[in-house]
Amino acid sequence: MFNNNKILVVIPARGGSKGIPRKNIRLLNHNPLISYPINIAKSSEYVDDIVVTTDDSEIALLSEKFGASVIMRSEELSGDDVPLDPVVYDAMVKKEKQTFDEYDLVVTLQPTSPLLEPSTLDAAIEKFEDFAIDSVLSVVDDRHLSWGYDEKNERYFPNYIERKNRQYLPKDFRETGALLITRRNFVHEDSRLGTNLDLIEVSRQESVDIDNFEDWWIAENYLQKKKVAIVVNAYDEIGTGHVHRCLSIASKLVFHDVLFLMDEQHQLGIDIVDSYNYPFEIYDGEDDLIKILRKHSPQIVVNDIMDTSREYMTQLKEDGYFVVNFEDIGVGSEVADVVFDALYEHDMGEKNVFTGYKYYILDDEFYFQPQKVITPQVENVLIAFGGTDPNNFTETVIDSILATSYDGRINVILGLGYDGLERLIDKYESNQSVQIYRNVSDISEFMFKADLIFTSAGRSMYEVCSLGVPTICLCQDERELTHVFANETNGFINMGLCADVEKQEIIDQFIGLVNDYELRLEMNQKMLSVDLKDGFENIWAVIREEYRKFELKGQKHENIQ
Template sequence: MFNNNKILVVIPAKGVSKGIPRKYVRLLNNKPLIYYAINIAKSSQYVDDVVVTTDDSEIASISEKFGVSVIRRSKELSGEDIPLDAVVFNAMVQKEKSAFDEYDIVITMLPTSPLLKTQTLDNAIEKFDDFSLESVISVVEDKQLFWGYDDDNKIYFPKYIERCNRKDLPSSFRETGAIIATRRGFINEISCIGENIDVIELSDEEAITVDDFKDWWIVETILQRKRIGIVVNANNEIGTRRIDNCLAFASKLVSHEFLFILDEKHKLGQNLVEKFGFNFKIYNGHDAIYNILEEFAPQIIINDVSDTTEEYMSDLKEKGYFVANFDDLGVGSNLADVVFDSLYEHDLSDTNVYTGQKFHILKDEFYFQPHKVITQDVDNILIMVDGNDPKHLSEKFLEAILSTTYEMKINIIVGRGYENIEQFISNYESNPLVQIYQNVPNVSDFMFKADILVTSASKIMYDACALGVPTICVYQNDLETSHVFANSANGILNLGDVESLTKQEFVNQFLELVNNHDLRLNMHNKMKSIDLQHGYENICAVVTEEYRKFAMNK
């Protein structure tokens, strides 16, 4: 009841529907379509009664199970040409007879708008605070350059005055049928609308009407959409590999709503996310993370923050979140619902851990690059060490290569935090064969042109493998020794720990690869046999199944 006005919602639902057969009883995201209109109406703080008017026994039975009254239509009101007004009027009268009472406001809700919000329905009802108002109808803004057709002259004609950008067109609105609310005295067999009318404007999403299978697919996708919080960071010290991973993941999350949660101190991460146009919020301390999560209310949290602590993960799980971590060797990883690690070795008894290259997500730029063609001659070397290269391996590799008989192009790509980059560039600016780059946005172009890549045992190996570029790698630290992908079976020439690798050993292996076309071709073919195109799909398959189990046990 609103302002002493007793309110009835009438939901008309015929058994026969043309666009989608039996659509009102079909399961939309595991619930009959008609359930949504019933639930919206019953959840209103103002609606007193809800009645479904139908000519179909299955619709009637399902509606009664959801706790509403049902009016069985007579044959006279079941024909295709019967106006909606007569059906609503009949349902209202029948309901009033059974209730021995009259309603003050009657709302027609077509059950084809399952994304309508209960708050929107209540907002429409509140408009009747204006006693002069007779009806409220739902509309959606529809600015378009509309055209009409003259049947007599058989010509098309513009229905606009002046061609202009959509944002500059005059406001125009289209009825949605989700809400037609009218005072009782203005409802009869030929009309459900009064003369003094106001509108309630719906969002584009709420205004979607399920008329055909395309609409059904769109609505079901929206209903299945999850809110995902992504906790990740990037700065000059830790580099951008983790945030690059999350940006690549987020760029494919078109069916879900997500929010990046970034450390206030890490401006680099904020700049990268802003450049992509994704939403983000910043935090200062773990308490601030929890505040952001409480406001955003995600169902899923993704952590790509290196090693998580038990305290942090315990807090997330106590708050009821489904948690997925990436590349996490911390003690907190045991508490995650799933952990994806495309490089590091894990205890095989950890049933929540999914490892291997099948769970690597390529950056978008690597999806559309063709495979490298392996030529007889080597004319282009690329040196690229992961992170900020604290041991200056890039320069050591360069010096070693320059000491050989190789006399063709050498490109070096270093990270944002590479120390003394100006001095590094200055040392080799007189050498026309050497080019040093920092903060390169199009790494795949450089890698595709390279005949050999020299790198560390990091995820850069996956980039090279995706293009089939023969690769030499070394372990630059103890952590990289657990990167199991770095082996000859995957087309990688692994020279082991850099601390125990002599310059001459590197030179010998480098020259062997430069001069052995068959070896490079063999490495290339091994790389081509590895599927790195479906990491996102593989991760989503695991998360979907594990989240289903998680939701069932909540």
């Protein structure tokens, strides 16, 4: 049908907008608003001609630059109270005179609906394959519990019979104004609607109608929304910190679509992500991971899987993704667009690598805890060696503390990956001072209430530092020895590799710290002098800048917010 029909798109764009002055030429996500309906029409499979009807020379100039023809409307058709019907009719008649032809369908697209998809426009046009259809309008399902007002009796009344959750209410469509398509013979000065109407339902995103600055802000965030794929795992050897960092990142990407990709061999990470209700897919090997990424076609791929290979990273770059890696000191890091490493504070001499504590992302719960006030007495000790504690430092430290005269509380937090929970419970169940917890959801509260903490030199050192709790660090392995943040300058006592530390050394260090109020106060002040609250903002600022460079290289023609 459509090869034999001429289709005209009319875009009305006055210069005298009131809600947002000069909105049609303002830049929305780096492009003038008037460019959006023009590009939508140009992307259609069926549109023949595009005309912008305006009273403004600047709008006319921009419209022509973006590929539309222009009809300058008269002053009589440019007032605030003039409806669209005579404006569209005027543009249609003048365009037909220019082309010496008559159109079959006339489409009205409005600049105030910049999020309409070209595929939606084409789907609306295709409805006219049914010759009984005269007009098609765009609508959005706007069902909700609403109320009316009876002015005569001065009372409110419900517009529903039964109160139900929104998803169970009957559909209630609201016009979006994004598009209206009518057969040529129904376009008049006082109407653009035929006798037989059909509706095309659009998404919430496509239904955004820019009338004020709030609408503008919503539209801009939609336009800047990205698909972000996060590849991350958790298992005994690497712990759960990687997953929790990525969950913290995901919680802040509220304007973006996030998908987690998890290795099917590592159930621990899958269970954690699943408990947070984020969407995820499971992959079986690197080839399967690449296939899933291609299926979803994200703009950004985040890898929090530690050391990457050059082959894997090269494939991601060949597929056109912007790649962000965390804690990657493998050869693949050279290929990534950005690498963040809060744990390894060293200069690798690579321009794409950003290291140091300012790129650490605190879990949300730590933003709302007050700073620790140091008291002369140590009455609460916390032992927390991460999600797995593969060397069982937990038991070593408990035994060391119990060998002293300390008679306060000992809270022990074990992660999901800790092996030996039952044995630990059996060993200490008769000791009322030892309280064992597993996989707590409010670890910041335990840390804040503690007067002294034992932990490893992993991510927990940043968490305790943000609160200012005196801490003794014991490194799990050689890799943790390179996590230099846990040092005296930042308020920590770092005893090095725990395997090299004798039990008596732990006892002596513990007793010394318990009895030295001034030292604990000094450690507290050093910790609180370190600003750890802006990690995500620092990371996202780098990503925005590097993505801009990536964009300018021509790999992606998008912006990021």
